[in-house]
Amino acid sequence: MNEFFSEHEIKVEADALALLPRQICLRLKVLPLALHNGTLRVVMAEPDNLLAADEITRRCGLRLEVSRAPADVIQRAILKYYDDDDSTPVAAPAAPDVLARLVSEAPAVAAVNDLLRSAVAQRATDIHIEPQERNLLVRFRVDGVMYDQTHISLEVHPSIVSRVKILAHLDIAERRLPQDGRFEYDVGGRDFDIRVSTVPTITGEYIALRLLPKQGSAMALEDLGLSPAQLRTVSDLITRPYGMILATGPTGSGKTTTLYACLTRVDRGAKNVITIEEPVEYRIARVAQIPVYPKIGLTFALGLRHILRQDPDVLMVGEVRDLETVQMAIQSALTGHLLFSTLHCNDACGAPVRLLDMGAEPFLVSSSLAAVIAQRLLRRICVNCKEQFEPTQETRERLGLAQGLGPFYRGRGCAACRGTGYRGMIGVFELLALDDELRAAIVRKVSAGELRGLARDRGIPTLRDDGMGKALLGVTTLEEVLRAVYLEV
Secondary structure, eight states: OOBOSSGGGOOOOHHHHTTSOHHHHHHHTEEEEEEETTEEEEEESOTTOHHHHHHHHHHHOSEEEEEEOOHHHHHHHHHHHSOSSOOOOTTOOOOHHHHHHHHHTSHHHHHHHHHHHHHHHTTEEEEEEEEOSSSEEEEEEETTEEEEEEEEOGGGHHHHHHHHHHHTTOOSSOOSSOEEEEEEEEETTEEEEEEEEEEEETTEEEEEEEEEETTOOOOOGGGTTOOHHHHHHHHHHHTOSSEEEEEEOSTTSSHHHHHHHHHHHSOTTTSOEEEEESSOOSOOTTOEEEEOBGGGTBOHHHHHHHHGGGOOSEEEESOOOSHHHHHHHHHHHHTTOEEEEEEOOSSTTHHHHHHHHTTOOHHHHHHHEEEEEEEEEEEEEOTTSEEEEOOOHHHHHHHTOOTTOOOEEEEOOOGGGTTSSEEEEEEEEEEEEOOHHHHHHHHTTOOHHHHHHHHHHTTOOOHHHHHHHHHHTTSSOHHHHHHHSOOOO
16 A cells, blocks of 8 residues: 655656545545546545445445545645635535546446347346445346346456446446436447336345347237237227227336337327337337426326327327326327326226226226236247157146146247347236226226126136247247236136
């Protein structure tokens, strides 16, 4: 450890000086000296003061290399190198241009670039960077399932966090609060929109990145996995002049993809189509797409209220999540607009009950709701290693399969599917189109279970039925049906 006994021995680089305000330097008895490869060299009066070192590390997002000097020497050096009129607030972040230049020269750039390239090569939709007690765990989500990708030394965690935050235009100095941002990135000539979310954990900041290809286009209805009967019903629903169509399911079940596919079938030349989304995932020609921005008060409810003044024919609202949005959506559907939206609930029959629980009036729900599409995503069997197999007795019992029913298939595992036996995804659906009897049941505020009974009486296939059908066709496996679909046998 170097030791300085005079302020004249201390040499300071301007880039390093810009990282810490004068008031913090005086309080912690520290002075930044130089930047090099993701490391900040500082001189401290108390090098063993772990609290002070931790505050500097959290503020700058850099590794520290510490030298020692007496407190009075550091104080004189601070007064020498900083202007007397230091207007930098104590809580202000370090200079973005300085940190950007630093991180651009650091190994963190290569690390983040490698992660992004590897994720794209493996068809990952998400990257998770998770600090553990002893290392940094990186996981990819491929075909809806998380896989461990690599372990990295914890020493590079601060610089990787800083690099991602700089790309996403986030506050580098703020490590105590969650932050959200985005940036555009080119990987092998393909442009991606990267959505970033950071949250503080007890082991450090956790980063999640969602990769959305900018050249991506909305899927066609025929490619979603709808059965021929379901496809005919949805196609008819889209031609309606008014009414509300909801897609339901958990996060990551493909609800928004289904709504985009519906919008591509709308006659956008003859109709005015407007969406309000969080975020806008794909751009559709001849559709006005509005991103919500809660920080400035642009919510789904406020956006929908103003969209109605734009003379729309077809609307899409990213999610109905509160009573105000539900009321605006119902009003839109009842006043001559076809409205698409998503709702979080387990199945199609749970959607009307969920709307009532949110405070909507039963007669308004029954009058405005045209149909509910419940869905899940299942992994497809890899076509390169597909083989026939006999399910275990336990699997047959859990699924209620009769002996002799089959054949069934699975993927053996090969290089094309990274040994998983799966490649790509397909949806399973439960489509509830409301008729007079179902509308009367909603007005009576019947339970979701009673609605399911009425749906079964009409022969409407459940999620389980659709999943089993795709397993019998050799599209997916029985294990996938068990994994992704809640079964009531």
